[in-house]
Amino acid sequence: MKNYHRATLVGAVFVAIVGCQATSPSKTVGDNLIINQSDDAQISLLLAKQALSSSLSYDIVESLTVEVGPRLTGTDKDIIAVDWAMEKLWLLGFDRVYKESVQVPAWSRGTARASIVSPYEQPLVITALGGSVATPINGLKASIVRFDSLEELTNASPGRIEGKIVFIDHKTERHITGKGYGEAVGGRSRGAIVAAQKGAVAIVIRSIGTDHDRMAHTGMMRYEEGTPKIPAAAMSNPDADLINAMLKRDPNITLSLNMTSENLGIATSYNVIAEVTGSSKPDEIVLLGAHLDSWDEGTGAIDDGAGVAIVTTAAKLIQDLPQKPARTIRVVLYAAEEVGMVGGKAYAAQHADELDKHYIAAESDFGAGPVYKIDFNVNPATFEQVKQQHSAITLNGVELGNNQASGGPDVSMLPALGVPVASLNQDGTDYFDYHHTPNDTLDKIDPKKLAQSAAAYAQFAYMMAQSEITLRPVTQKKQQH
Amino acid sequence: MKNYHRATLVGAVFVAIVGCQATSPSKTVGDNLIINQSDDAQISLLLAKQALSSSLSYDIVESLTVEVGPRLTGTDKDIIAVDWAMEKLWLLGFDRVYKESVQVPAWSRGTARASIVSPYEQPLVITALGGSVATPINGLKASIVRFDSLEELTNASPGRIEGKIVFIDHKTERHITGKGYGEAVGGRSRGAIVAAQKGAVAIVIRSIGTDHDRMAHTGMMRYEEGTPKIPAAAMSNPDADLINAMLKRDPNITLSLNMTSENLGIATSYNVIAEVTGSSKPDEIVLLGAHLDSWDEGTGAIDDGAGVAIVTTAAKLIQDLPQKPARTIRVVLYAAEEVGMVGGKAYAAQHADELDKHYIAAESDFGAGPVYKIDFNVNPATFEQVKQQHSAITLNGVELGNNQASGGPDVSMLPALGVPVASLNQDGTDYFDYHHTPNDTLDKIDPKKLAQSAAAYAQFAYMMAQSEITLRPVTQKKQQH
Numbered sequence: 001m002k003n004y005h006r007a008t009l010v011g012a013v014f015v016a017i018v019g020c021q022a023t024s025p026s027k028t029v030g031d032n033l034i035i036n037q038s039d040d041a042q043i044s045l046l047l048a049k050q051a052l053s054s055s056l057s058y059d060i061v062e063s064l065t066v067e068v069g070p071r072l073t074g075t076d077k078d079i080i081a082v083d084w085a086m087e088k089l090w091l092l093g094f095d096r097v098y099k100e101s102v103q104v105p106a107w108s109r110g111t112a113r114a115s116i117v118s119p120y121e122q123p124l125v126i127t128a129l130g131g132s133v134a135t136p137i138n139g140l141k142a143s144i145v146r147f148d149s150l151e152e153l154t155n156a157s158p159g160r161i162e163g164k165i166v167f168i169d170h171k172t173e174r175h176i177t178g179k180g181y182g183e184a185v186g187g188r189s190r191g192a193i194v195a196a197q198k199g200a201v202a203i204v205i206r207s208i209g210t211d212h213d214r215m216a217h218t219g220m221m222r223y224e225e226g227t228p229k230i231p232a233a234a235m236s237n238p239d240a241d242l243i244n245a246m247l248k249r250d251p252n253i254t255l256s257l258n259m260t261s262e263n264l265g266i267a268t269s270y271n272v273i274a275e276v277t278g279s280s281k282p283d284e285i286v287l288l289g290a291h292l293d294s295w296d297e298g299t300g301a302i303d304d305g306a307g308v309a310i311v312t313t314a315a316k317l318i319q320d321l322p323q324k325p326a327r328t329i330r331v332v333l334y335a336a337e338e339v340g341m342v343g344g345k346a347y348a349a350q351h352a353d354e355l356d357k358h359y360i361a362a363e364s365d366f367g368a369g370p371v372y373k374i375d376f377n378v379n380p381a382t383f384e385q386v387k388q389q390h391s392a393i394t395l396n397g398v399e400l401g402n403n404q405a406s407g408g409p410d411v412s413m414l415p416a417l418g419v420p421v422a423s424l425n426q427d428g429t430d431y432f433d434y435h436h437t438p439n440d441t442l443d444k445i446d447p448k449k450l451a452q453s454a455a456a457y458a459q460f461a462y463m464m465a466q467s468e469i470t471l472r473p474v475t476q477k478k479q480q481h
Numbered sequence: 482m483k484n485y486h487r488a489t490l491v492g493a494v495f496v497a498i499v500g501c502q503a504t505s506p507s508k509t510v511g512d513n514l515i516i517n518q519s520d521d522a523q524i525s526l527l528l529a530k531q532a533l534s535s536s537l538s539y540d541i542v543e544s545l546t547v548e549v550g551p552r553l554t555g556t557d558k559d560i561i562a563v564d565w566a567m568e569k570l571w572l573l574g575f576d577r578v579y580k581e582s583v584q585v586p587a588w589s590r591g592t593a594r595a596s597i598v599s600p601y602e603q604p605l606v607i608t609a610l611g612g613s614v615a616t617p618i619n620g621l622k623a624s625i626v627r628f629d630s631l632e633e634l635t636n637a638s639p640g641r642i643e644g645k646i647v648f649i650d651h652k653t654e655r656h657i658t659g660k661g662y663g664e665a666v667g668g669r670s671r672g673a674i675v676a677a678q679k680g681a682v683a684i685v686i687r688s689i690g691t692d693h694d695r696m697a698h699t700g701m702m703r704y705e706e707g708t709p710k711i712p713a714a715a716m717s718n719p720d721a722d723l724i725n726a727m728l729k730r731d732p733n734i735t736l737s738l739n740m741t742s743e744n745l746g747i748a749t750s751y752n753v754i755a756e757v758t759g760s761s762k763p764d765e766i767v768l769l770g771a772h773l774d775s776w777d778e779g780t781g782a783i784d785d786g787a788g789v790a791i792v793t794t795a796a797k798l799i800q801d802l803p804q805k806p807a808r809t810i811r812v813v814l815y816a817a818e819e820v821g822m823v824g825g826k827a828y829a830a831q832h833a834d835e836l837d838k839h840y841i842a843a844e845s846d847f848g849a850g851p852v853y854k855i856d857f858n859v860n861p862a863t864f865e866q867v868k869q870q871h872s873a874i875t876l877n878g879v880e881l882g883n884n885q886a887s888g889g890p891d892v893s894m895l896p897a898l899g900v901p902v903a904s905l906n907q908d909g910t911d912y913f914d915y916h917h918t919p920n921d922t923l924d925k926i927d928p929k930k931l932a933q934s935a936a937a938y939a940q941f942a943y944m945m946a947q948s949e950i951t952l953r954p955v956t957q958k959k960q961q962h
Binding site: 062065066067068069070077120121122123125212213214215237238241242245246249298299437438439441442443444 | 543546547548549550551558601602603604606693694695696718719722723726727730779780918919920922923924925
């Protein structure tokens, strides 16, 4: 009841704040205070109000998608994105803006064509998986062998597979948490290794995606030393349905596959960093992350232009406060997340000697919002205190969650290094409709939901930058992949 | 009130029929009769019931999309579709199955690539419009000039256009009737002529489509003797949005365009025809049409595999009645609708001497249903009688409409030749999301809605094959394009 009562009171403040039309809101808010609220909570509510009434988050993702667009790691456009970010952050007036070089894998998509040769000749819509090798120059032709899942492939006898094209037909379930992706993505990331170990000549998976659009979903795949590297592609969901309908008529389906993708070695990219310098504990860091790179077929709007916009907006609103919070807010726009969290790993290595000064970290990399729940990974002994401290965030529609946060991909390795993290969980119900496809474009973003996410990050960042709770030691969870 | 009363009674019959589990329904129905119903209406309700409980319509469109798939006029796949149709209709046991040759234009799509060169380099998703010529072999590069509509282009001074790429940015409004398509499609069909007359080097339009998918919508375009033939393409809606966002930043946008499409002269295709021979007036015809050809990027599921399935199922159910209706039911699966209703025009010419024996005609070419309204174009003096005769169709969710039907594209020229037509209007709310794109695939079809449309066509066809109402003379309406 105590918490409920508090939430009600905070609600009144929030309504009052949102309702007022003050020309100088940071001063006027003081007049509207309700005594039960801490000063920090009041300021976090003000930040939320500002985020909700500002177009800044949408303006940032529009700028990135229009003025840069696709920015595949290791390409010229990747560097154009870095330049864009440096300039944007500088123009926003952050206390510090800098970049740190990261060595990243470079890969060229080339073309990817496939068709069913028999029993019924039909073209397929496919895309190369990230990192895939090419087919032989004249392509390859082989019959397919279908598996429900990577697990079924793993258990299959090589005799069924040798000389064939493996088809993993794992459907991705729609869910707010995106858990269907985690259940299906193994076939994409590890399928080529398992298939090649059993003698397959290529692998083509059903796209890891929840849509019915005739677009294939790309995404990273891996090879393993000592196992042949076979071409790997994804087909659209309707194409996988088509193959299933053909298999009902004839178990022997021959596919033709021609891909010209190519690994291009190592290139240089950059983690781009902006800071709001803390007023009293400037060497202690609240890290807000997102990744700057994107796949190359869309314009990188929901993945992860939205995240860039959300964390940049949150930090900018704090930058503009008349009184800076105690700790430094550090925005890190990571390089090369899509190709294996390369920027995140580089950051952890390059900043090893100050990780003990990282008070908490969180990354936004799950689309354009809204945030519906905040989880933490902090000292279990102080977790309830941290939740109570964040009660004002519930007024922005964010539920207080559990103490098992991963923090987001590029910060997922930090808990093992002692750094507390939080996950501001965004509604991912339609995220995997568009993710890693040409459909990842600006029109998929609702400016209001994006602003709500920016508001939540601003509230979180401010509270954490002011917090006097001890967050360490954290529970060391396994890393997210 | 009289009509309402009748509908209520018919409703009772319908519920009784649908509820019963008779093993020999055509005999059992007689036991359930309500005296106010004519025998014909009872049989039409039986047909509706059978259509609704049968998977035949879905099975047909699945077969066509899986075993044939894309079937562009004048290609090998077009002939495979003709063979598929001949065999399918023969296996269904129609009294007559035959084909009639049609000379059709052949065209090769080739590849179509476009990108923005400046101010911000980005690739675009485009597709060639049907019939377009290629660009010069190395492509072309020019700045764009934007127009809201074909009308604005028509009114523009050539000075603004000469040497440029015309961009028509007409958004397609979503509507159950599909009227937004009619409002926007002029830019696709006639834009290249108007643009070329004013000196444009190419035209790229916003896709005529209601979706936000990053897929371009193809469709037919025309040239005119004496006007230069310029390349014509469509870009996806998100790409058009991207260009608008760039235009806000910089009015000077340069596009690069490379297309290899090619007109290949004349080929032979076929109208495929099946008949249920009438029992007492076999030379009088109730024509049910759909078109067999499709665009080449999807599998031709909603356009017009669905129509093929709907009219074939309707006729098959009548074929299997123990007592055939008076007139012949003629299913015509038209060739080459997409490229200018070529099969429809050929049919009208080839059957000129028996058009006076065509009692009525209707084509299904608007997706997979449901049918929500039936319109006619019959003798105004007997229109009310015709509507009353069709009251049983209202129990299948079909409203009785007006007397201004077009009949559908391939029969739209028939009223001018004296033939009455009907339009069984299908709900087109999402039709233009998928129409003429790679997304025109089987998964977009709801088997229940498809079966409802087949039921409506079966009811219509049976009532018309038995009708004793004089439908001529019709009001001669202008043709639909």
